[in-house]
Amino acid sequence: MSETQSLRAWLLTDTPTSRRHAKFAAAYQGWLSFRSNTMAMIGLWILIFLVFVAIAAPILAPHDPFEQTLANRLQGLNADGHILGTDSLGRDILSRLIYGSRITLFIVGLVALIAPITGLLVGTVAGYVGGWVDTILMRITDIFLAFPRLVLALAFVAALGAGIENAVLAISLTAWPPYARMARAETLTIRSSDYISAIQLQGAGPLRIITKHIWPLCISSLIVRVTLDMAGIILAAAGLGFLGLGAQPPSPEWGAMISEGRRFILDSWWVATVPGLAIFTVSLAFNLLGDGLRDVLDPKDAET
Amino acid sequence: MTLLDVENLWVKFPSRHGVFVAVRGVSFTLGKERLGIVGESGSGKSLTGRSILRLIRPPGIMTADHILLEGDDLMTKTERDMRAVRGQRISMVMQDPKFSLNPVMTIGAQIMEAYMLHNAVNKKAAYAKAIEMLEAVSIRAPERVMRSYPHEMSGGMGQRIMIAMMLIPNPQILIADEPTSALDVSVQRQVLDIMDTLVKDRGMGLIFISHDLNLVADFCDRVLIMYAGRIVEVCDADKLREAKHPYTRGLLNSLPRLDEPRARLEVLQRDPAWSEAPSVSGRI
Amino acid sequence: MSMLSVENLNVWFGHGRDRVDAVKDATFAVARGESFGLVGESGSGKSTILRAITGLAPDWSGNITVDGKEIGKRREKAFFKTVQMVFQDPYASLHPRHSVDQVLGETLYLHGFTDIDTRVVNLLDDVGLGAKFRFRYPHQLSGGQRQRVAIARALAPAPEILLLDEPTSALDVSVQAEILNLLADLRTEHGLTYVMVSHDLSVVGHMCDRLAVMKDGEIVEIMDVATLRNMQATHPYSQHLLQASL
Numbered sequence: 001m002s003e004t005q006s007l008r009a010w011l012l013t014d015t016p017t018s019r020r021h022a023k024f025a026a027a028y029q030g031w032l033s034f035r036s037n038t039m040a041m042i043g044l045w046i047l048i049f050l051v052f053v054a055i056a057a058p059i060l061a062p063h064d065p066f067e068q069t070l071a072n073r074l075q076g077l078n079a080d081g082h083i084l085g086t087d088s089l090g091r092d093i094l095s096r097l098i099y100g101s102r103i104t105l106f107i108v109g110l111v112a113l114i115a116p117i118t119g120l121l122v123g124t125v126a127g128y129v130g131g132w133v134d135t136i137l138m139r140i141t142d143i144f145l146a147f148p149r150l151v152l153a154l155a156f157v158a159a160l161g162a163g164i165e166n167a168v169l170a171i172s173l174t175a176w177p178p179y180a181r182m183a184r185a186e187t188l189t190i191r192s193s194d195y196i197s198a199i200q201l202q203g204a205g206p207l208r209i210i211t212k213h214i215w216p217l218c219i220s221s222l223i224v225r226v227t228l229d230m231a232g233i234i235l236a237a238a239g240l241g242f243l244g245l246g247a248q249p250p251s252p253e254w255g256a257m258i259s260e261g262r263r264f265i266l267d268s269w270w271v272a273t274v275p276g277l278a279i280f281t282v283s284l285a286f287n288l289l290g291d292g293l294r295d296v297l298d299p300k301d302a303e304t
Numbered sequence: 305m306t307l308l309d310v311e312n313l314w315v316k317f318p319s320r321h322g323v324f325v326a327v328r329g330v331s332f333t334l335g336k337e338r339l340g341i342v343g344e345s346g347s348g349k350s351l352t353g354r355s356i357l358r359l360i361r362p363p364g365i366m367t368a369d370h371i372l373l374e375g376d377d378l379m380t381k382t383e384r385d386m387r388a389v390r391g392q393r394i395s396m397v398m399q400d401p402k403f404s405l406n407p408v409m410t411i412g413a414q415i416m417e418a419y420m421l422h423n424a425v426n427k428k429a430a431y432a433k434a435i436e437m438l439e440a441v442s443i444r445a446p447e448r449v450m451r452s453y454p455h456e457m458s459g460g461m462g463q464r465i466m467i468a469m470m471l472i473p474n475p476q477i478l479i480a481d482e483p484t485s486a487l488d489v490s491v492q493r494q495v496l497d498i499m500d501t502l503v504k505d506r507g508m509g510l511i512f513i514s515h516d517l518n519l520v521a522d523f524c525d526r527v528l529i530m531y532a533g534r535i536v537e538v539c540d541a542d543k544l545r546e547a548k549h550p551y552t553r554g555l556l557n558s559l560p561r562l563d564e565p566r567a568r569l570e571v572l573q574r575d576p577a578w579s580e581a582p583s584v585s586g587r588i
Numbered sequence: 589m590s591m592l593s594v595e596n597l598n599v600w601f602g603h604g605r606d607r608v609d610a611v612k613d614a615t616f617a618v619a620r621g622e623s624f625g626l627v628g629e630s631g632s633g634k635s636t637i638l639r640a641i642t643g644l645a646p647d648w649s650g651n652i653t654v655d656g657k658e659i660g661k662r663r664e665k666a667f668f669k670t671v672q673m674v675f676q677d678p679y680a681s682l683h684p685r686h687s688v689d690q691v692l693g694e695t696l697y698l699h700g701f702t703d704i705d706t707r708v709v710n711l712l713d714d715v716g717l718g719a720k721f722r723f724r725y726p727h728q729l730s731g732g733q734r735q736r737v738a739i740a741r742a743l744a745p746a747p748e749i750l751l752l753d754e755p756t757s758a759l760d761v762s763v764q765a766e767i768l769n770l771l772a773d774l775r776t777e778h779g780l781t782y783v784m785v786s787h788d789l790s791v792v793g794h795m796c797d798r799l800a801v802m803k804d805g806e807i808v809e810i811m812d813v814a815t816l817r818n819m820q821a822t823h824p825y826s827q828h829l830l831q832a833s834l
Contacts, residue, residue: 015721017723195683198673201673344762490829493832555762560768560795561794562834567772571766
């Protein structure tokens with residue numbers, strides 16, 4: 001007890017004694033303010049559960065997600081050991097859902113890496129350097145922004161070929177422009193601030209200023225934006241899957257599952273509804289998490 | 305005659321690290337006078353001003369035994385009734401006029417809107433009244449100012465316009481929170497003079513909140529000195545330079561002065577006892 | 589020979605029709621070890637002169653000489669080892685995500701020092717903060733403490749000229765006294781030359797040996813502090829300013 005108390009005091013100190021101590025203390029205080037946001041914690045728990053499910057899929061899944069038993073097709077809920085029923089080819093929906101979480105995480109993870117990093121690079125360079133660099137980069141961004149996201153993704157997939165990797169690539173390519181715009185707008189305000197002037201007066205070059213002074217301030221709002229956009233990304237991936245351009249059968253991608261279930265929606269509603277609910281829950285979780293992260297990370301609020 | 309009577313005012317802000325008490329048991333009265341509240345940042349002077357209008361936002365909590373406006377207790381009023389008090393009977397002028405004026409409306413439209421909100425008159429009468437108001441705050445060419453937008457105004461102009469707007473409903477009390485801090489010294493005087501004349505002519509009470517001891521000493525009748533949420537000293541403004549409390553003395557001595565050059569400025573030594581002593585009453 | 593001299597300095601913003609001339613034909617010289625004040629109301633161009641000297645205002649013409657060397661359009665690293673600046677608002681001049689240690693450490697690293705750890709502690713001692721402030725973040729510091737960190741940052745490369753842009757106008761008077769005392773001490777200890785911008789005549793009167801009064805981008809009068817104290821300013825605008833600040 002006393003040990004945890006002293007650890008708490010060590011983490012909550014106003015006078016850190018080393019670099020590491022200061023970092024831990026700042027992180028712990030951020031965590032405390034995040035923890036006090038109940039909705040965000042719910043979001044976080046749902047996502048932790050999703051990760052757990054994805055990792056433990058082979059143990060959790062009661063059946064083989066690809067095993068077809070045509071005699072057993074379109075079984076209702078809780079029928080014959082299939083808790084969530086079976087689909088049109090007699091595959092266990094729960095098992096497919098569990099394995100599908102891996103695909104969802106794969107999509108989310110890759111898009112979350114590619115899109116914001118591209119956007120951050122383009123936006124901060126454009127904003128800080130200015131002039132013709134800014135003009136060229138931002139006009140390219142505008143071109144991407146001018147297309148409806150799903151239509152552009154469809155065009156990319158059509159060009160690259162259907163498949164989950166290409167779907168991810170297509171979504172990422174259509175997702176980065178808003179991040180670039182946002183990073184540029186932030187860079188413009190940061191660029192004219194006194195602390196950037198101050199580091200310029202120490203002879204720091206543009207590379208150092210962008211990476212060490214501007215990025216840390218842009219990243220927090222970017223993370224928030226990414227988590228809020230995650231829902232949209234999952235939906236876009238599901239949409240591509242639904243249109244048959246994302247994950248290919250027999251892959252248990254959630255969007256593709258809905259697409260398959262669509263044909264039986266009137267007599268066997270669960271086949272399409274269950275993966276739909278999964279998409280809904282995960283999207284909601286990301287939204288809640290993003291809202292909470294905004295409260296913790298947004299430097300404008302952290303100031304006061 | 306007492307316009308305002310504040311008794312035992314507290315403002316608290318609960319946070320994860322415990323409750324932060326910003327104003328601690330402040331009591332004072334205001335007659336038809338210019339009452340100055342001075343203190344450093346964090347002394348609770350602005351919060352005291354805002355509390356009178358019950359403008360403390362949650363999670364902040366304010367309590368008071370009473371806040372009597374001509375015998376009418378503001379603490380028992382509903383939020384709806386308070387809206388009739390704010391602006392109508394007590395007006396407030398903030399530090400930076402840029403944040404108080406709507407940037408996409410002309411000055412004239414804003415003044416007229418404010419006037420028509422409080423008086424049932426047509427546009428023509430409101431226009432005439434607005435011109436009159438602008439003239440009252442020594443604005444030359446009021447017709448031109450009426451047509452312009454807030455960003456076209458200098459700081460001093462903007463503040464004069466704010467004062468004009470605040471005085472339209474003929475309030476009994478004007479609360480001015482650092483109204484001249486954002487202005488250049490030469491403009492400061494003009495704005496203060498205008499405020500002074502208007503307040504005197506209308507027999508209003510003025511609460512003047514400022515960090516500037518010299519300004520308050522020159523401009524006000526009576527001064528409350530606040531430190532750490534408490535009133536530590538009350539004195540007549542013209543006797544401020546002979547103030548007794550070590551905090552007030554320390555503040556006065558830490559100012560550089562042109563007429564008394566010194567090699568080093570005196571540094572205020574803060575005594576924890578100051579913030580623990582009970583608040584001095586500012587009643588007459 | 590003067591430490592810093594500015595001749596016929598013109599600074600402008602924007603081009604063509606939008607061009608605003610912020611400083612017009614400013615000329616003054618500051619001797620080694622002297623403290624020189626620039627006084628004026630907002631918009632008089634006093635801060636712009638400092639920004640032109642440091643290169644933060646890119647559009648200027650005229651001659652700026654530091655320690656006998658004329659300054660070109662591009663500032664070299666050696667320039668920033670000689671000239672440093674303290675900004676007006678300590679709430680805006682420190683990176684909100686960098687600890688005091690990062691701020692000072694990076695500055696020292698950029699100037700090529702290797703014994704960063706000892707120097708950071710020494711700098712904090714110099715500005716009266718001490719090592720316990722080393723790993724704090726700006727939001728954990730008061731305004732006065734932040735300004736001390738900003739002063740420590742400016743002192744890091746051991747400069748000879750310190751440009752002070754209203755260093756106390758955002759602070760309470762009691763904190764102002766502490767910072768002004770600190771600046772006076774540092775000047776004697778390190779033999780610094782100060783150029784201080786302020787709208788407050790009494791602060792400049794306290795800190796400076798000589799001062800220039802500016803109005804609408806022009807220097808209207810240069811006088812020493814004794815003249816100021818004796819109310820012997822000759823230009824009507826300086827007299828007006830003096831009257832208003834008494």
